Amino acid sequence: MHKVGIIGWRGMVGSVLMERMQEEGDFNKIKSYLFSGGLKGEKAPDYTNCHETILNSDNLEELMDMDILISCQGGDYTKKIHPQLRAQNWQGIWIDAASALRMDEKAIIVLDPVNKNQIEQGLNRGVKDFVGGNCTVSLMLMGLGGLFKEGLVEWMTSMTYQAASGAGARNMIELLEQMQFFSQKYSSQLTANAATTALEYEKLMTGSFNDSQFPKEQFGHPLALSLLPWIDVKMENGQSKEEWKAQNEANKILGTNKTIPIDGTCVRVAALRCHSQAFTIKLKKSVDIKTIESLIAEANPWVELVPNERDITCQKLTPAYTTGTMKIPVGRVRKMTLGDDYLNAFSIGDQLLWGAAEPLRRTLQMVL
Numbered sequence: 183m184h185k186v187g188i189i190g191w192r193g194m195v196g197s198v199l200m201e202r203m204q205e206e207g208d209f210n211k212i213k214s215y216l217f218s219g220g221l222k223g224e225k226a227p228d229y230t231n232c233h234e235t236i237l238n239s240d241n242l243e244e245l246m247d248m249d250i251l252i253s254c255q256g257g258d259y260t261k262k263i264h265p266q267l268r269a270q271n272w273q274g275i276w277i278d279a280a281s282a283l284r285m286d287e288k289a290i291i292v293l294d295p296v297n298k299n300q301i302e303q304g305l306n307r308g309v310k311d312f313v314g315g316n317c318t319v320s321l322m323l324m325g326l327g328g329l330f331k332e333g334l335v336e337w338m339t340s341m342t343y344q345a346a347s348g349a350g351a352r353n354m355i356e357l358l359e360q361m362q363f364f365s366q367k368y369s370s371q372l373t374a375n376a377a378t379t380a381l382e383y384e385k386l387m388t389g390s391f392n393d394s395q396f397p398k399e400q401f402g403h404p405l406a407l408s409l410l411p412w413i414d415v416k417m418e419n420g421q422s423k424e425e426w427k428a429q430n431e432a433n434k435i436l437g438t439n440k441t442i443p444i445d446g447t448c449v450r451v452a453a454l455r456c457h458s459q460a461f462t463i464k465l466k467k468s469v470d471i472k473t474i475e476s477l478i479a480e481a482n483p484w485v486e487l488v489p490n491e492r493d494i495t496c497q498k499l500t501p502a503y504t505t506g507t508m509k510i511p512v513g514r515v516r517k518m519t520l521g522d523d524y525l526n527a528f529s530i531g532d533q534l535l536w537g538a539a540e541p542l543r544r545t546l547q548m549v550l
């Protein structure tokens with residue numbers, strides 16, 4: 183059995199990964215070793231075939247004893263440990279959730295429902311570094327993969343509605359604390375007139391934004407009852423890094439010869455763990471909507487095509503419907519008034535599952 187070391191298994195992506203690996207029986211096929219800085223030497227949780235003691239995530243010798251390492255520990259850990267392992271000629275497979283190595287030419291960004299061939303070919307020619315993609319990019323390609331595969335996309339904009347979980351566990355908690363802060367100010371005792379009551383609440387609630395007690399240490403700003411149209415650092419061209427990733431990572435995953443332009447505005451909204459995206463897609467040619475719907479729906483088993491009707495859209499094309507599931511609902515598929523070769527679409531996905539953990543565990547299966 184292959185020895186598989188897992189680092190960062192207690193974090194949010196790591197925990198979802200462990201949960202999925204248990205659900206799918208992945209631990210039966212490997213001898214697993216859990217690594218940690220804080221818990222080294224302690225007894226490991228009771229996973230099938232798991233080494234009884236937690237090993238030291240900074241101990242190169244222990245790490246190098248593994249055939250495969252999966253890291254959900256974050257970019258700083260990758261930057262510190264990965265070069266040292268390779269410098270010491272460790273020949274194992276490194277599977278990573280962090281972005282640090284994504285654009286490295288020796289690494290493959292993994293999303294097997296879209297680039298299985300690229301991963302297989304990479305494994306055959308001895309590629310050893312496999313990195314999960316940015317969540318919005320992976321979720322976009324899971325939803326629209328059929329259109330790309332058919333070579334129909336000339337360019338695209340993606341306007342995102344990204345959940346708090348993408349910013350990390352503490353941010354997710356802070357969003358709830360912000361909501362709780364507002365709820366403390368709510369009482370049903372305001373005036374009976376709806377308009378007056380609504381306006382009084384608006385004043386009361388938005389006044390809280392400037393309250394010194396308002397919890398905003400993580401985001402730096404209110405997210406609840408608001409939104410934040412900036413994710414990650416600024417690039418020189420004025421994009422945020424999250425926006426930069428869309429074109430660069432998507433084209434790398436697709437293995438395009440000629441770059442397909444993709445750009446848009448990435449926005450943090452008060453959802454918990456589902457990222458949504460609104461697309462304007464410039465098609466290379468006019469294609470009838472039925473064909474487009476089939477291409478989208480048949481690209482992989484997780485896409486759920488939602489008819490462009492109001493009730494079903496509000497029921498299924500939502501974070502509420504998608505959260506905690508592997509579903510990728512895609513809807514609002516219609517020709518735009520801009521022209522017959524302009525397509526509108528909207529997609530959702532759980533950013534901790536297809537957006538983070540799932541491509542990693544599926545890559546492990548391919549490696550095995």
Ligand code: HSE
Nearest residue numbers: 316317344348349413
């Ligand atoms: N950068 C993403 C976000 C996290 O902030 O939502 C997933 O890659």
